[in-house]
Amino acid sequence: MIEEGSEEVVAMRVGVLTGGGDCPGLNAAIRAVVRKCEVGFRDEVVGFLDGWRGVMEDSSITLDVERCRGILPRGGTILGTSRTNPYKIDGGEQALLQTLERRGIDALVAIGGEDTLGVANKLGASGVPVVGIPKTIDNDLSATDVTIGFDTAVQIAAEAIDRLHTTAESHDRVIVCEVMGRHAGWIATYAGIAGGATVILVPEEPFSLDSVCEYIRHRHASGRYASIVVAAEGAKPVEGSLSVASGEPDQFGHERLGGIGQTVAEEIERRTGFEARVTILGHVQRGGTPSAFDRVLATRFGTAAVDAVHDLAWRQMVAAHGPRIERVPIDDAVSSLKTLDPELFRSVAEVFFG
Numbered sequence: 001m002i003e004e005g006s007e008e009v010v011a012m013r014v015g016v017l018t019g020g021g022d023c024p025g026l027n028a029a030i031r032a033v034v035r036k037c038e039v040g041f042r043d044e045v046v047g048f049l050d051g052w053r054g055v056m057e058d059s060s061i062t063l064d065v066e067r068c069r070g071i072l073p074r075g076g077t078i079l080g081t082s083r084t085n086p087y088k089i090d091g092g093e094q095a096l097l098q099t100l101e102r103r104g105i106d107a108l109v110a111i112g113g114e115d116t117l118g119v120a121n122k123l124g125a126s127g128v129p130v131v132g133i134p135k136t137i138d139n140d141l142s143a144t145d146v147t148i149g150f151d152t153a154v155q156i157a158a159e160a161i162d163r164l165h166t167t168a169e170s171h172d173r174v175i176v177c178e179v180m181g182r183h184a185g186w187i188a189t190y191a192g193i194a195g196g197a198t199v200i201l202v203p204e205e206p207f208s209l210d211s212v213c214e215y216i217r218h219r220h221a222s223g224r225y226a227s228i229v230v231a232a233e234g235a236k237p238v239e240g241s242l243s244v245a246s247g248e249p250d251q252f253g254h255e256r257l258g259g260i261g262q263t264v265a266e267e268i269e270r271r272t273g274f275e276a277r278v279t280i281l282g283h284v285q286r287g288g289t290p291s292a293f294d295r296v297l298a299t300r301f302g303t304a305a306v307d308a309v310h311d312l313a314w315r316q317m318v319a320a321h322g323p324r325i326e327r328v329p330i331d332d333a334v335s336s337l338k339t340l341d342p343e344l345f346r347s348v349a350e351v352f353f354g
């Protein structure tokens with residue numbers, strides 16, 4: 001492995017992986033890493049398959065510019081992904097270290113959210129040269145303004161809300177649109193503002209169903225005008241838990257959510273008498289082609305991560321700060337969740353409720 005402080009410019013063997021939930025823009029980031037490595041530094045790139053599982057099981061492919069042709073606009077990840085947590089598996093870290101040694105990996109670029117980068121951070125503490133790239137549609141990773149995938153998810157959700165408006169209007173209905181975001185209401189708030197929601201429900205601001213119903217009555221009182229309620233999947237009511245968790249928690253301890261929208265819609269219909277429907281956007285928000293913004297962001301992150309590798313800036317994550325891409329300790333990104341800016345919710349979003 002290359003020692004920190006070494007002056008020599010040398011070609012490296014760089015490993016790359018995508019972990020956690022997929023999102024649009026991952027392929028753009030992989031392509032950028034590969035291009036910068038190959039063209040900029042004559043590095044070889046090894047792509048580990050299915051996140052940390054591929055490193056544990058020594059499952060990988062060789063990546064080069066040719067292999068990455070055409071992937072820029074493609075959703076998903078050509079490397080596959082998983083929610084495997086090596087630190088929840090006996091001998092997990094040992095298996096990772098053995099593979100990296102066996103494959104002669106000089107540096108590992110982990111593209112992920114808080115879980116994947118949390119593992120990268122621990123591995124870094126054990127001496128593995130790691131660099132992180134932030135991605136998650138939820139945008140809840142600290143130390144960066146924005147993550148890969150968020151912009152596309154908001155675009156998809158906002159378009160869906162526009163479509164829901166016209167059908168809701170025709171039938172004079174309330175439609176509850178449930179979007180992703182188990183701990184943070186970034187998607188709900190951005191898409192709700194962009195789509196002109198009647199009210200937005202987020203995990204950070206417990207909601208009162210009485211107020212929600214009041215907003216809806218007010219909106220409908222002004223004439224035949226439909227209401228769209230945008231609810232983050234992790235939204236919680238003040239007076240108790242209406243959140244519905246189903247299924248077993250994953251290896252990082254996250255419950256599979258989905259169901260708050262249905263509960264809220266039923267309750268609205270019962271209390272207000274307005275006919276209500278629910279639309280759960282689910283994984284549609286994570287699929288398909290990335291927005292131009294996400295392609296550019298991923299490309300900038302990917303190239304900056306390779307620069308960080310060659311500067312031997314281990315345990316750093318590339319981050320968006322205003323117009324600049326900077327480096328931050330991965331530790332800063334994963335130590336706490338980046339929840340919604342209360343100013344944005346109270347001073348902007350809430351102004352349009354009702």
Ligand code: F6P
Pocket residue numbers: 020021113136137138180181182233256257286
């Ligand atoms: O982590 C991103 C995310 O899309 C969350 O918004 C959502 O709760 C979760 O992943 C869904 O995970 P899965 O694809 O494993 O069901």
